[in-house]
Amino acid sequence: MTARVFVPCDALSVALGADEVAERLVAETAARSLDVTVVRNGSRGLFWLEPMIEVDVGGMRHAYGPVEADDIPSLIDAGLLDAGAHRTNLGPTDQIPELERQTRLTFARVGVIDPRSLDDYLAHGGFDGLRRALAMSPSDVVDEVEASGLRGRGGAAFPTGIKWRTVLGAPASPKYVVANADEGDSGTFADRMVMEGDPFCLIEAMAIAAHAVGATHGVIYCRSEYPHSIATLEHCIGVARQYGWLGTSIAGSVLDFDIEVRVGAGAYICGEETSMLESIEGKRGMVRPKPPLPALEGLYGKPTVVNNIITLASVPWILAHGGAAYSGHGVGRSAGTLPVQLAGNIRRGGLVEVPFGITVRELIEDFGGGTASGRPARAVQIGGPLGAYFHNDQLDTVLDYEAIAAAGGLLGHGGVVVFDDTVDMAVQARFAMEFCAVESCGKCTPCRVGSTRGVELIDKIVLGEQRSANIAQLEDLCEVLEHGSLCALGGLTPYPVRSALQHFPEDFGQRNQQDEHDAQENI
């Protein structure tokens, strides 16, 4: 019987040498005339263990990692194919603590299956959700999604069911489903892992959405920095078409739907849904005012579902298992699970899918194992570059949309970036303004001019020039940015700036006594 060895093929594993590992594995087993199939799977998300290879022994997967190509001979010598003992042996994959403690719904197949194999996908419950959806009326599908309590995982957390219902109710045609894969937040990679680890799931999800709202055409807008994702998606879309999961009369139903992949050109703002629609239309990536909502006048002015990849990837599970099963996870209005991405100064970075309700401390200490440097964590930025900085005394904040908001932050796309006590928070605040300045589309004035003024103000503050006046002006500017900007880029930039200023005032330059006094009043 052929032994199966799994070597991840996603961009992160490849960057860490997975291709070389796979090549070496093939060469060595061939040289030894061993009957081995090397399967390229997605990453499990345990990045500190990548490249992590797995071997299937009697239906149970055993993990080894991190593995280098040069480890292969000794691994085979050690009886890799029988899960033999080796320095890198991690035991049964499912029993790796950081994996075992997760609740993998959206990521259930990621790292398990060969992402390019339709058979593998079908063997792991693939298209069960679509099959069930096609047997339901569009409105019932929307009801199911509504019942799941799923909210947009791109950052806005808007209830997906309500969005879909709006599109379903829009009279215009054609309608579109657009998947937002312009994953631009620093420290985030969940979208990429789905596209590279379980791409058929996205295809299935978009087809479910198409059925639910009456769309005929889908677009996946993927950032150009994800070439592996693009290649995988293109391949799998072709396969899906070939086997009737895309195209006309999908799965023998009346659903006609097809998908194309469009590649972004490196603008962060194109992750904002209206800019993305402009970009897909071939225009400059600039934010459109809302209303009109994309749900009513989206791509080419037609009703459009725009969802984040993780949002969509959650849908097949919901349809297959029922909305109630999904909403059984989580807390309060934050139903289901959130794929959190741990990054920055952290020992065990990677993807952690957990139900809402866990604390930030559990995440970075229990899953993340604390800082990589071993120094105390000083700040945690949650929700990408526009998310607020949390002080280490706020780490017991519960991870759900409302609790994070109550603490002055936002959950965003689920990125968590850890900083140790060497961080200069004034530099971080300046970085936020600079990020806004660099990524601003230039449409609205608060963001276009304000971000540059913000950088200048922080520079002056750090230099101690007119400190209190400049801090006061920075506060005013943050107010203008927050309330006056056209989109979330300018609107959220004050979050990291204010939180840094509020929680870490000591990092913001020299202060004289008068300023001390002023600062008391101002902050």
Place this chain on the structure above:
Amino acid sequence: MTVIDPARLVEMANQIGDFFAPYPEQRRIEGVRNHLRNYWDPRMRSDLLAYVANGNEGELASHVLAATRLLQTEADERSAYAGPPRVEH
């Protein structure tokens, strides 16, 4: 002396004749006649008639020639069903 070179008048008349050629015979002739009557300076008409009468009938298409004869015989106005706009009575 003629008001305009007769060769030019013949050319113009035949060009008008070309337009009305596809009509049934009576309409074809009356079309040309009406056009000449409503659009041509009378000196141009009389010069053409004089030229044609002077042994040059062969230079005009037959229905154009027939139309010039109508011009001579009919002094009254006729409704121009093919020559716009109508002359109202």
Place this chain on the structure above:
Amino acid sequence: MWSELRALRDGIDLGTPPRDGEPVTLSVDGIPVTVAAGSSVLLAAGIAGCTVPKLCASDTLEAFGSCRVCLVEIEGRRGYPASCTTPVDEGMQVRTTSDMLAKLRRGVIELYLSDFPEGDIDGGWSQLNTTLDQVGVHRLADDHPYRSGANHQGGVLDMSNPYFVFDQAKCIVCSRCVRACEEIQGTFALTIDGRGFGSTVVAGQNESFLESDCVSCGACVQACPSDALIEKSLFPGGYERADSSQA
């Protein structure tokens, strides 16, 4: 369909194109007003007689929402939506003035002034001057923290067109020219080049106006609120750039 053309009135800028639609009644600063569905709150405010300052909005162009000075408050809604891009709803209650609105508008105007030639404000009669009057800010204080920041005061001065100039120092990047070229003229000769603070109006492939596809219809000049695009004929002695700036 034709209101957007036929309901335009000389000397009045409703801010966004008039619409054809069922009547919708709302109140603006307590004043009931009825406008066609699809109209903007900005237009309704104007008809109600409430002046909302604006820069990027014009009733000859579709709403764009970039200048952020027409912000209002709407009962039951969070934040401070731009009135130009917010369509009216039945029963909507709009406030066009409040301390917060005044503060936000001042804050936005200060950003504009931080990159505008000071010498071009006094005595001017552009739409920008009108807006400055409405907001009540005309210059940055001498010790304002925004002074001496990055700016475009040494930017392009394009005199190539025989009839009008483009002076980037006075450009507020509202895109009215770009939109006029697209929506009114249909030539698509103008665009915004660059991003963020580096966004600038350019003709063609970053050519001079004369060399570009610009057909000199004047729609951009007509649309410009800040005299960055302006007729040479209004400068009998020739056009000269202001030598002082706030920046």
Place this chain on the structure above:
Amino acid sequence: MPIPVKPDQSTITTCAYCGVGCGFKAETSGGQIVRMTPWKEGKANHGHSCVKGRFAFDYYRHPDRVRSPMIRVSIEDPWREVSWDEAFAHAAGELKRIQETYGSGSVGAVSSSRCTNEEIYLMQKFARVGLRNNNIDNCSRICHSPTQFGLSATLGAGAASQHFDSILRSDVILVVGANPTEGHPVFGSMMKRSVRRGANLLVIDPRRTETVDSPHCRASVHLALRPGTNVLVLDSIAHVVVTERLYDEAFVRARCDWDDFELWMSQVGDARYSPDVVGPEAGLEPDDIRELARRYAAGPNSTIYYGLGVTEHSQGSTGVMCLGNLAMACGMIGREGVGVNPLRGQGNVQGGSCLGSWPHMFTGYRFVTDAATRAVFENEWKIDLDGEPGLRLPNMFDAAVAGSFKGLYIQGEDPVQSDPNRHHVEAALRNMECVIVQDLYETETTKFAHVLLPGSSSLEKNGTFTNAERRVSMVRKIVEPVAGLEDWEITVGMINAMGYELKYDHPSEVLDEIARTSPAYSGMSFELIERVGSVQWPCNTAAPEGTEVLHTVTFPRGKGSFMLTEYVPTKERVDDRFPLLLTTGRILSQYNAGTQTRRTANNAWYDDDVLDISADDAAQRGLRNGDRVRVASRYGETELSITVSGRVHPGVVYTTFHFAHTMVNAVTSDLNDWATNCPEYKVTAVEVTKVTKVGKVTKVTS
């Protein structure tokens, strides 16, 4: 300080350039115009403008302006400045002397579409009461006379059926022989707006013009036919409509003469008009003809806009009839979004057509041969009128060459430059004893003039213009006329000098007279136009504020009439000596003969006529971009620089005609429309050869 001058006064007026008739605000400071800005309430332009109306106004104060009346005995003599009275007396004396010597019909007049309705009306009144004949013509003779003829024949009204805004309700827009983005730019922008909103654009034009393909506006079908095959191709389109039964039978039965429709069907339905036969002859793919026909017929609202590419042919009137037939057959007339619409060239060329400035017609397109119409004017003017048609302008020139026509009063026209076969026109003028020219500047034509009357520009007078959508708008005096008199006052002076006493205190009195005598204008008055902004005729008791869409219930002639439109190939053919077809047109920045725009900074964009030639034809002749070439036809030759262009097919060359020195009309043929004598500017067989030295333009025999 760079603070702009603030105008102290603003006056609403109408642009005098093209037939769009944009409303403008003329802003002045210290009595000088400092700016023209488009008027938002202008119903033709809604606040938009083009480079000409918006900016090119400096011509009015150009040093070349004629500032005093001048006379001379011989065209070899220098000009002598005289008073207005002396000029009038001299001019009238000469005309009377000529009439005594050569007969009443030996003199005539031409009105200008640069002038107001009131001035055009007064010019025809000058001919009829001053000269006592019908030798009056207008410049639409050489542009849209076939429109008036062809649309009157089919629909009964020789004018646009729609208003401009109507195009926003069109699903399909068929543009034939017109290039609105260059010739009618503000309407062109409206057309593009409609296309951007989803209207389907179809174009028939030998050239791949800007209208065919520009950003976000591309024709779905472009028939780049061989010049001269319009009627053939339009008949082929009709063939498809008939044979595929795409016509609207209910509409035809209700609104049109069914017998004529059947006659027409049997003609165009014949196999000789099948796309398979026509395609090769016209240089087209047969399927493209079918596709265009199907799209037009499918509508639901299809509209036709056409220009001089239809009219300026030996079958110009027939081509217009083809369009009228097509619209009736498909039921595309009589409501918003459909119709047949000429894009008229000059600011008031529609007025030129409406106001009786024709040798065979009075105002409102009523025949001089009609006694009842004559009676209306005889009663108004208290004078007996000539009941026979007069000479058309080309016939006046023919007659002058023949020696029977000796005096001409030309109001604001430059026929030497504008009219075809320049040598013939020059010979005609040289043969005259008194040529009176009323113009802003000395022109090619004033070289042959004996009396030069300083005209007033449209910025210097009061009156009305009628644009291409039948819209009558106000022209207002912004500055004083340079020589003291508005054009209408000059013509009044001439009428009085001819011995017919009349007096108007204001042009509004002239419009009142037009209203009294002309049914379509009966409700029109300055007061009404002041009140409502502008008024589309017909304006009468049934339509007190005018009429936007024509033919909604019936056609003016009752039933619509299908005309037979047999294709008769032009006699102008290519051969070994003249293997290329020259066609002509215009460009955005210049206006017609360029008299005004050449005196503005618009030359920055286009300072000379150039010849567009295909790469194939250029290569065959060893020509490169920018080379000087001699363009020779059977009628004459001239020199131009070339642009190797993808806009023209091999076998076709193209130029504009805006510059006097290029003398393009020394090359164009003297063939003309069978019905109206409108010249065939659009088709001339030529050869193009390289010239090594830039030499003086030489002339050949014609």
